[in-house]
Amino acid sequence: MKNIAIIPARGGSKRLPNKNILLLGGIPLIAHSILYAQKNSNFIDEIYVSTDDDAIKKIALEYGAIVIDRPDYLSGDLEPTVSALKHVLESIEGNVDNVVLLQATNPLRPQNVLAAAFEVYQKGNYDSLFTVSKNYQKLGKIVNNTFVPFNYELGQRSQDLEPLFFENGLLYIAKASLILQEIIMSENAFPFEVNSIFDHVDIDTQADFEYAEYLFEKLCH
Template structure:
């Protein structure tokens, strides 16, 4: 049975038009996730891009991955990601055991993340795994113009906060059988902690794109 990576990439972004093909450090945004998946060929048997956009399809094919044409009814603004994953599984003949979801809008990931996470996924015999990061902010709600702290008491030091975590979107691993039930994160999913500045990158605006470009340049300068 195979492990496949799926990169969903719609063409109809509203806040940042054509964001999945905008250049990030000289190559289209979606290509960063394609190249990341291609580096882990010992884990990933096949890579699929699910898209409704001809330009995205053209770019994906240039980089040697398979493309599944996503129908219009699964490409709306409010359509959940899992519907695209399920459509891929229903469109291919491969006998798939695990689906690795890589979101194009999270282009930066620690180099060995997939290898380490997949090892944990297998050792723990989990049916799904997703990456999380520690929140270090003091959070609260505003109700009737009054601030109500959520995870701290007024005056409490940040270092004394109760540990809270957020889903960072860097990586998801799920049994194909769950995807077919329209589930990505199961009740027994393992939350794999990632402490990396990349966890704060999720491109949805021009400012997000510029910040990511800045991080890439700093990373390359540091490693050169």
């Protein structure tokens, strides 16, 4: 069985320029996911970075990843992530059984969550898995300038809410055959619950990056 990790990382970020190579704790953002995959080398056989950017490519190679040059037609803002994953699979030799997707913008992850998730994925014989976290907020919609509760009744205590979950982006696992069909999460993908302060780190803006810096300084030393 061959398992690979793929880290897609385009250049040209608009809201936070060059975000994938910004230094977080002295380490380029893209490198955090590479290092995380390397710590799971007992079941991850190869680590690939898909990029269209020379600076990202240079850093990825320095940290020991294999780089797949992403063509321009797969590098647009509206291009789905699965296109890059499929391109990697079509660009490498040999059969791949499972793909672990690690997003560069989610650089902070609980240390053992990938190993635990992969074990569940294998034992359950799932075709895909993704991480979720419980939401504790009282959510609602605004209709005609009126707040309409969505997951609670006015006056209800937070601890009595029916649990809702959100896709936190920490990691995804899927069969390579599914990726080749341009699917990352099937309809019966297993939702692997993770509850960590890192669940809310998804870097897209300067404020997101500063929050990640704060958590890294407090929790990752």
